[in-house]
Amino acid sequence: MKHRSTRDTVNDLRAGGYLLEVTEAVDPNLEMAEIQRRVYANGGPAVLFTNPTGTSFPMVSNLFGSIEQARYLFRDTLESVRRLIEVKIDPSAIPKRPFRYAGVPLTATRMLPKFVRRGPVCENECAVANLPMMKSWPDDGGAFVTLPQVLSADPDAPENLMRVNLGMYRVQLSGNEYAGDETGLHYQIHRGIGVHHKRALSKSQSLNVTITVGGSPAMTVAAVMPLPEGLTELTFAGALAGRRIGMVRGNHAPVYSDADFAIIGSIDPDVTKPEGPFGDHLGYYSLQHPFPVLKVKKVWHRKDAIWPFTVVGRPPQEDTTFGQLIHELTDPIIPTVIPGVKAVHAVDAAGVHPLLLAIGSERYMPYLNETAPQELLTQANAILGNGQLSLAKYLFIADDRDDELDLHNIESFLHYVLCRIDTKRDLHFYTSTTIDTLDYSGEGFNRGSKVVVAAAGPPRRSLPTKLPSDLNLPGGFSSPKVVMPGVLAVQADAYQRDSGAAEIQRFCEAFSASDSIASFPLITIVDDSDFAARNLQNWLWTTFTRSNPATDIAGIESETVAKHWGCRGSLVIDARFKPWQAPGLIEDPETTAKVDARAARGGPLAKYL
Numbered sequence: 001m002k003h004r005s006t007r008d009t010v011n012d013l014r015a016g017g018y019l020l021e022v023t024e025a026v027d028p029n030l031e032m033a034e035i036q037r038r039v040y041a042n043g044g045p046a047v048l049f050t051n052p053t054g055t056s057f058p059m060v061s062n063l064f065g066s067i068e069q070a071r072y073l074f075r076d077t078l079e080s081v082r083r084l085i086e087v088k089i090d091p092s093a094i095p096k097r098p099f100r101y102a103g104v105p106l107t108a109t110r111m112l113p114k115f116v117r118r119g120p121v122c123e124n125e126c127a128v129a130n131l132p133m134m135k136s137w138p139d140d141g142g143a144f145v146t147l148p149q150v151l152s153a154d155p156d157a158p159e160n161l162m163r164v165n166l167g168m169y170r171v172q173l174s175g176n177e178y179a180g181d182e183t184g185l186h187y188q189i190h191r192g193i194g195v196h197h198k199r200a201l202s203k204s205q206s207l208n209v210t211i212t213v214g215g216s217p218a219m220t221v222a223a224v225m226p227l228p229e230g231l232t233e234l235t236f237a238g239a240l241a242g243r244r245i246g247m248v249r250g251n252h253a254p255v256y257s258d259a260d261f262a263i264i265g266s267i268d269p270d271v272t273k274p275e276g277p278f279g280d281h282l283g284y285y286s287l288q289h290p291f292p293v294l295k296v297k298k299v300w301h302r303k304d305a306i307w308p309f310t311v312v313g314r315p316p317q318e319d320t321t322f323g324q325l326i327h328e329l330t331d332p333i334i335p336t337v338i339p340g341v342k343a344v345h346a347v348d349a350a351g352v353h354p355l356l357l358a359i360g361s362e363r364y365m366p367y368l369n370e371t372a373p374q375e376l377l378t379q380a381n382a383i384l385g386n387g388q389l390s391l392a393k394y395l396f397i398a399d400d401r402d403d404e405l406d407l408h409n410i411e412s413f414l415h416y417v418l419c420r421i422d423t424k425r426d427l428h429f430y431t432s433t434t435i436d437t438l439d440y441s442g443e444g445f446n447r448g449s450k451v452v453v454a455a456a457g458p459p460r461r462s463l464p465t466k467l468p469s470d471l472n473l474p475g476g477f478s479s480p481k482v483v484m485p486g487v488l489a490v491q492a493d494a495y496q497r498d499s500g501a502a503e504i505q506r507f508c509e510a511f512s513a514s515d516s517i518a519s520f521p522l523i524t525i526v527d528d529s530d531f532a533a534r535n536l537q538n539w540l541w542t543t544f545t546r547s548n549p550a551t552d553i554a555g556i557e558s559e560t561v562a563k564h565w566g567c568r569g570s571l572v573i574d575a576r577f578k579p580w581q582a583p584g585l586i587e588d589p590e591t592t593a594k595v596d597a598r599a600a601r602g603g604p605l606a607k608y609l
Helices: 005-016 031-041 067-073 078-089 104-111 192-202 217-224 234-240 317-335 377-386 387-391 412-422 500-509 529-534 536-545 589-600
Strands: 019-022 047-048 059-061 115-118 123-128 149-152 165-167 171-173 182-186 207-212 246-248 260-273 289-301 308-309 343-346 353-362 394-399 426-435 447-455 475-483 487-492 522-526 551-553 558-561 564-569 571-574
Touching: 005 047, 005 059, 005 067, 019 260, 031 047, 031 059, 031 234, 047 308, 078 104, 078 234, 078 317, 104 234, 115 447, 123 475, 149 192, 165 192, 165 217, 165 234, 171 260, 182 207, 182 260, 182 317, 192 260, 207 500, 217 317, 317 343, 343 551, 353 377, 377 387, 377 394, 377 426, 412 475, 412 536, 426 564, 475 529, 475 536, 487 500, 487 529, 500 536, 500 551, 500 571, 522 529, 522 536, 529 536, 529 558, 551 564
Parallel strands: 019 047, 059 308, 115 246, 353 394, 394 447, 487 522, 522 571
Antiparallel strands: 047 059, 123 289, 149 165, 149 207, 171 182, 182 289, 207 260, 260 289, 343 353, 426 447, 475 487, 551 571, 558 564
16 A cells, blocks of 8 residues: 555555544543553554544544554565665675565665655645644643654755755644744754754755655654665655655745645744753653744645644653664664674663664684673774764673574573673773763763673673572662562662762672672662562663763772773662653643543443553
8 A cells, every 4th residue: 555645544554454533522632642652552553533622633643553553554565675675785685686676676766756846735724723732741841743754955955855854853833932933843963954954054044944744654754764874764765655755846845745734934043942841752851942943934734634643751652663663674784884783772661762782793803712892892882873873871782602692682682791791891981972862861961971881702690580688788778679680679769969979889888799789790779679670661761761871880899990990799870860850751630530531431442541
């Protein structure tokens, strides 16, 4: 099915049994998001809201509610895209397997975007205020577009479609200081639009930007896809959509012709306004900061337009499916981009960017039978220097000599690493550097640190699975829990700005490397050890979203030798909530009760509520 619109997508999902329709009135202010979160959590399909309050446009959520549903949407093109990526990785594959790659030339012809004079999106106009005002969390600063396709033209080559940037950057429609013809445009570090914006600023020019919503779901996936060099978002979208992407030319940024909606405008070089807060995918609010403002010139929409949206929050949410699809398509690329690296996995449960796992290889000096990581460190540097992978805070990388590791089995991978690391030697820090814009665990906006934890050679230790019988914790620390073999969660008093770091040091100094607690190579200090140890997902989220490596890692019998930090006993991570960190996301009680009542009334949606 080659979808040209969100309505095509909805009809296709209905035919495949992947759609529920809600004809009752539903409020886009908090209620719709609460429904979406529950439907996703309970394995539900896409949901079409035909009667949203405050707008005349139907709305649909959970289009990518599962990896199976996403594969269904792209069933006609997914395999051809995989083969195209394989050929890009190894062009010599074509003569070796001509029948497998016979369709690649046709796929390639569908990739190139093209200019068109008009499209369905140009049929009607409305005001920003007529668009659905979707608010997901109680303290959000206003209504947001949550599945935008943000298109900007290169100021140096505005007519070159191959240099158009397509990304998914947060768009605020209402609230704060925005007038009716303005929207907030939040883009994060290491995003392509930033290059275009900087070029426009250097020329003291405004930057033309178009925000489209809907159309083929291929455009949504392309907007979040980390692509290899030489493969632009619009060409990838064409391959996944099964047709060339038409772009309307004019005195504005190119407009995706098959979109359901298009917000057309420009960024003034001298204007920023407060944007946010917004409940984000790490499970916390990203706070209010100054960001560029899009001055809206016009809003177009199809005559049969449907507004697609999603809801983000603590993983897993619908955007988890994007990650799964991205891994399926890009995993084969990694070894060609970063030599020696077999695989990289951004851990969704930890908020994606805070934690990366990687499988590397020690290849160059096997005759030494050296167990210390060597080439792994080169590979780690390459990973952290590669696009959005550079936003990671924690990178665990292991040499897998026997090809036994599965990066998607997170507990097994961590077990492998913890058995092998030498905590005196195998931690390597990057201090005062950039981290994810949405991560407030560091010392400022976009500012924090990174650590590489490298493991090679045979196991050094067996991992304990039970608490030591002689464990005696210092005052202020209690309720130790075993999270998994080798990992302990210890509860502590709330972090105080003037004494928090000293308390962790006091904890470490209460033990020696010969004490039984030091048989656990990793100890995490948390606010609630019952919660952190309840399951692996809780521990991953707590540990890696609430800690900044350079300031929150300590250790039993630690020392710095030749500027290299290490410890003889357990590694200790302070994963308590810090006063400067952004607040966590909590549902609105009135909205929760409202959706509970909707569930009690029954109907096809109720089973997912």
